[in-house]
Amino acid sequence: MGETKPDRSAVPDAEIVQLVLAGEIDAxxxxxxxxRRPAYRLARRITRNHEDADDVVQESYVxxxxxxxxxxxxxxxxxxxxxxxxxxxxxxxxxxxxxxxxPLDEPGADGTTxxxxxxxxxxxxxxxxxxxDAEEALGSLPDDQRAIxxxxxxxxxxxAEIALALEIPVGTVMSRxxxxxxxLLEAVEKRRAERFRRTS
Amino acid sequence: MKNEPLHxxxxxLFAYRDGEIVPEKRAxxxxxxxxxxxxxxxxxxxSALEAELRLSADRAPEGYLEGLSxxxxxxxxxxxxxxxxxxxxxxxxxxxxxxxxxxxxEERSAARERGRVKEAPALPWAAVISTVSAAAAVLVxxxxxxxxxxxxxxxxxxxxxxxxxxxxxxxxxxKQRSREEASGGAPAPVASAGLKAKKExxxxxxxxxxxxxxxxxxxxxxxxxxDEMAKNKSEPAPAQVGMEEKAARAPAPEEEIAPTPGxxxxxxxxxxxxxxxxxRVSAEALANxxxxxxxxxxxxxxxxxxxxxxxxxxxAARLRYAPGDSVLYGEILRHYRRAIALxxxxxxxxxxxxxxxxxxxx
Numbered sequence: 153m154g155e156t157k158p159d160r161s162a163v164p165d166a167e168i169v170q171l172v173l174a175g176e177i178d179a180x181x182x183x184x185x186x187x188r189r190p191a192y193r194l195a196r197r198i199t200r201n202h203e204d205a206d207d208v209v210q211e212s213y214v215x216x217x218x219x220x221x222x223x224x225x226x227x228x229x230x231x232x233x234x235x236x237x238x239x240x241x242x243x244x245x246x247x248x249x250x251x252x253x254x255p256l257d258e259p260g261a262d263g264t265t266x267x268x269x270x271x272x273x274x275x276x277x278x279x280x281x282x283x284x285d286a287e288e289a290l291g292s293l294p295d296d297q298r299a300i301x302x303x304x305x306x307x308x309x310x311x312a313e314i315a316l317a318l319e320i321p322v323g324t325v326m327s328r329x330x331x332x333x334x335x336l337l338e339a340v341e342k343r344r345a346e347r348f349r350r351t352s
Numbered sequence: 353m354k355n356e357p358l359h360x361x362x363x364x365l366f367a368y369r370d371g372e373i374v375p376e377k378r379a380x381x382x383x384x385x386x387x388x389x390x391x392x393x394x395x396x397x398x399s400a401l402e403a404e405l406r407l408s409a410d411r412a413p414e415g416y417l418e419g420l421s422x423x424x425x426x427x428x429x430x431x432x433x434x435x436x437x438x439x440x441x442x443x444x445x446x447x448x449x450x451x452x453x454x455x456x457x458e459e460r461s462a463a464r465e466r467g468r469v470k471e472a473p474a475l476p477w478a479a480v481i482s483t484v485s486a487a488a489a490v491l492v493x494x495x496x497x498x499x500x501x502x503x504x505x506x507x508x509x510x511x512x513x514x515x516x517x518x519x520x521x522x523x524x525x526x527k528q529r530s531r532e533e534a535s536g537g538a539p540a541p542v543a544s545a546g547l548k549a550k551k552e553x554x555x556x557x558x559x560x561x562x563x564x565x566x567x568x569x570x571x572x573x574x575x576x577x578x579d580e581m582a583k584n585k586s587e588p589a590p591a592q593v594g595m596e597e598k599a600a601r602a603p604a605p606e607e608e609i610a611p612t613p614g615x616x617x618x619x620x621x622x623x624x625x626x627x628x629x630x631x632r633v634s635a636e637a638l639a640n641x642x643x644x645x646x647x648x649x650x651x652x653x654x655x656x657x658x659x660x661x662x663x664x665x666x667x668a669a670r671l672r673y674a675p676g677d678s679v680l681y682g683e684i685l686r687h688y689r690r691a692i693a694l695x696x697x698x699x700x701x702x703x704x705x706x707x708x709x710x711x712x713x714x
Contacts, residue, residue: 177425177428180424180425180428181421181425184420184421184424185421188417188420188421189412189417192412192416192417192420196412202412202413202416203649203687203690206416206649207658207690209420210420210423210424210427210658211427213424213427213428214424214427214428214431217428218431282404283404283407286401286404286405287405290405301405304370305402305405305406306405306406310372311367311370311372326363326366326367326372327363329363329366330361330362330363330366333362333366333398334362336398336401337397337398337401340401
């Protein structure tokens, strides 16, 4: 079917939301197109596997679609949507009876290893190892620390949005984020020190 | 000697770095960071680490993001059947579920997606469980009474008393009963089997064109014929036959839902039914289909078939599973759980997945 979709790439989020609310359901595709990458990235970072991340992302779009009339037009769609993704992802990991105990470098359900998931940006082995250290260190953190870091680092959300997503005061976001960053730094340094000891 | 100025807290340093520090503190922190190599180094270390994490962020499988819009559209269509435009929902809608009710909440959320449950009030679970337990206890007592107690004697004696002699048909359900007792099955519907045999006996006597039964020998002959007919029909019991026929005629709800074209293509290719079924799906077909089912799921095209695909993936993984394999166990568990949640409470898909999950040895 040769039906061409109108190019809405330059249309502001708020206008697209109005189009969807007016019944142009197809316009929602544009919102999906704009946010799918950060949404998946955030969901995957929190859930730590593709299948759960996929469920979370799709579920979040359905929730966002239903709640679209509550979207405030003076906000950007992405941070608003990412808070929904974060809530869904947190709900998903909390409801998981058995936490992801699969080591990050073992193939996940999608058959990929951590090394596979690190992009080939012509990295030398040392830089590649540093990335893996960072990933492993992040993966070793407790869920709540990993989640808040994902919201800030991957979601690039301001503190106020993180507070909304986690339903905590902004002051608590500040302190939790600081603890999580300190823990991350410590975990990475520990890994690097161990490697240094082994190789020297 | 003047004391060294105190370092700002890490909260303040990070808030400064993130541009989230309150304006009145900004100048003070900035002045400190400019002059303190320790704090600068701390901020730089964390910044470098976060840059690395951004660089290595998990990538989606090939083609997944491109197919996402379609999957989302399918999910929304399934969820909003009957709803043409989005509407405001309760604030709780997009809040993460918390605490012990999370699984129920997840199921409710999945059901809501399909428009089956709309803001169903939470049930008082303690009361429901106790009521169900009481009902189950009463049922057990009734079953025992039917099997062993006076009800059975009443049922088996009643036709005898009315027909004037024991219709042979009564013996057949008794055999069947003992078979079912041995297999632990549900008690046979003795009353209906006996009554049916009695009815057939009467029908034979009353059939148009049948010779009038005038003597004992003719009555015996009719009784023997009734016995044979009852024997032929006693397995399975009439009530069971009715149920099975009904089940065979009426497809299960999940099978009524037309598979999406992509899913249907896969089903046809491997000769699979829409919903996994232990008796209809061979291990070989399942093993052959698994890679394609997985790719189909990973491409994000499964949409409204996600639950059914998840059940298939669980069963396919089970073919390779041996107790003690914690990695595979986790994968299977996840597949079943999602199938249950996506199928919705009391759906056939959820029932199958729950039953299969119960038999999964850790």
